[in-house]
Amino acid sequence: xxxxxxxxxxxxxxxxxxxxxxxxxxxxxxxxxxxxxxxxxxxxxxxxxxxxxxxxxxxxxxxxxxxxxxxxxxxxxxxxxxxxxxxxxxxxxxxxxxxxxxxxxxxxxxxxxxxxxxxxxxxxxxxxxxxxxxxxxxxxxxxxxxxxxxxxxxxxxxxxxxxxxxxxxxxxxxxxxxxxxxxxxxxxxxxxxxxxxxxxxxxxxxxxxxxxxxxxxxxxxxxxxxxxxxxxxxxxxxxxxxxxxxxxxxxxxxxxxxxxxxxxxxxxxxxxxxxxxxxxxxxxxxxxxxxxxxxxxxxxxxxxxxxxxxxxxxxxxxxxxxxxxxxxxxxxxxxxxxxxxxxxxxxxxxxxxxxxxxxxxxxxxxxxxxxxxxxxxxxxxxxxxxxxxxxxxxxxxxxxxxxx
Ligand code: AMP
Ligand code: MG
Numbered sequence: 001x002x003x004x005x006x007x008x009x010x011x012x013x014x015x016x017x018x019x020x021x022x023x024x025x026x027x028x029x030x031x032x033x034x035x036x037x038x039x040x041x042x043x044x045x046x047x048x049x050x051x052x053x054x055x056x057x058x059x060x061x062x063x064x065x066x067x068x069x070x071x072x073x074x075x076x077x078x079x080x081x082x083x084x085x086x087x088x089x090x091x092x093x094x095x096x097x098x099x100x101x102x103x104x105x106x107x108x109x110x111x112x113x114x115x116x117x118x119x120x121x122x123x124x125x126x127x128x129x130x131x132x133x134x135x136x137x138x139x140x141x142x143x144x145x146x147x148x149x150x151x152x153x154x155x156x157x158x159x160x161x162x163x164x165x166x167x168x169x170x171x172x173x174x175x176x177x178x179x180x181x182x183x184x185x186x187x188x189x190x191x192x193x194x195x196x197x198x199x200x201x202x203x204x205x206x207x208x209x210x211x212x213x214x215x216x217x218x219x220x221x222x223x224x225x226x227x228x229x230x231x232x233x234x235x236x237x238x239x240x241x242x243x244x245x246x247x248x249x250x251x252x253x254x255x256x257x258x259x260x261x262x263x264x265x266x267x268x269x270x271x272x273x274x275x276x277x278x279x280x281x282x283x284x285x286x287x288x289x290x291x292x293x294x295x296x297x298x299x300x301x302x303x304x305x306x307x308x309x310x311x312x313x314x315x316x317x318x319x320x321x322x323x324x325x326x327x328x329x330x331x332x333x334x335x336x337x338x339x340x341x342x343x344x345x346x347x348x349x350x351x352x353x354x355x356x357x358x359x360x361x362x363x364x365x366x367x368x369x370x371x372x373x374x375x376x377x378x379x380x381x382x383x384x385x386x387x388x389x390x391x392x393x394x395x396x397x398x399x400x401x402x403x404x
Contacts, residue, residue: 001275003272003388004313006345011284011314014320015244018173025162028154030215031172032324040165042138045079047102048077052123054093054115055106071123076218078103093122097183102134109133143163153325156399163336168285169308173324176243179210180204182223182257183231185304188223202374203248203307207300210308211246214316215325226250226258235262235297239289246315247304252281259283259299276389277346278306278371282314301359303371309349309383312404330403334361339394342386354401363401366368 020034021028049055056072064070075092078100086103088094090297093110094103096114102109116123120214141147146166154172162170178205187201188194189396204220211218218314221238224231238245250259251271260283263269269285283299298315317327336353351373353361363384367376382401386393395398 012318018324043140051111053111058108178216179242185225245297281312305371334363344391348386352384354382362379
């Protein structure tokens with residue numbers, strides 16, 4: 001049997017280096033920038049008011065106090081969005097709103113709270129230093145300065161900054177198009193009626209969600225029945241456009257293992273046993289598409305827990321690396337809250353709930369080892385990693401856990 005780490009290396013080697021592409025900003029969410037992005041314009045683009053209030057010349061209200069306020073006529077109203085260029089006539093004030101352009105020759109904004117809020121004339125009860133409550137052009141970023149560094153993952157704040165700069169496209173490492181295809185004649189799409197012996201197809205939605213969470217552009221295709229020709233036809237179509245194909249089911253030791261039967265003669269795809277529980281039967285390689293494209297394919301076992309744990313161990317790290325994304329599953333040590341047993345010769349990934357008490361990190365093993373227990377998988381927030389050569393671990397022992 002192949003070790004988990006050896007199979008991780010084999011899967012990782014199926015992927016090429018990350019590729020840069022220019023995409024609309026909205027499509028870049030979650031992707032990593034490949035170039036430094038410079039500010040195409042200053043932010044703010046013009047001096048504007050930081051407050052709702054009155055634009056004044058600070059020198060004209062320097063004597064204003066509560067006891068002896070200063071009253072000025074209000075010559076203009078400047079709401080945000082006013083586009084003409086105004087200048088402040090000496091001896092007047094302009095009523096101005098937050099974000100509205102400062103009139104030329106005004107050098108401060110008196111907040112409305114320090115006035116009577118007048119419309120035709122305004123009584124100001126306090127002096128204010130010159131420059132107060134003005135957001136200067138370029139005070140956030142000057143035109144031509146670096147706005148976003150190369151190697152930044154585009155999240156909501158970066159989308160905001162790019163939009164504020166008026167930038168519509170960005171060069172990022174390409175997000176891979178992952179196609180998830182489940183196999184099994186027993187499978188039925190959720191929402192349809194079930195006959196005896198049928199089950200709802202859950203691996204497809206689950207693995208698609210996992211690939212999306214990992215940062216890929218994932219597509220879930222309707223499952224195929226355990227029919228070799230139908231499966232091959234489907235793969236031929238998919239290999240024309242997908243960057244990665246993930247299948248589930250049909251790779252173990254049964255009589256109707258459609259994935260294995262369809263691909264076992266290919267020189268480019270291997271089926272192996274990996275020394276792990278869950279997830280022992282694995283396959284991977286390149287699918288030779290009819291148009292000559294060789295698409296990385298990873299064939300996961302069908303049991304739901306096996307398929308997701310296999311995705312976590314083999315596909316997620318490789319997929320993220322191929323998109324320039326960092327490893328993001330923290331590995332830490334925690335004390336086991338119960339005795340556990342583990343199959344000798346296999347690395348076991350038990351479902352666990354990681355928590356902390358006053359002595360530090362504790363992990364509760366949950367659910368039986370059998371790999372159909374989706375309920376416990378859905379409760380877990382960690383995988384407890386029991387090494388191959390260990391067959392029992394007692395309560396209180398410190399073990400390695402992978403945070404999900
Ligand atoms: P297989 O690897 O095809 O032999 O399937 C192993 C077990 O996983 C069987 O109990 C299948 O019914 C189940 N299984 C396979 N594919 C799926 C799927 N897409 N969704 C839910 N269960 C599945
Ligand atoms: Mg099957």
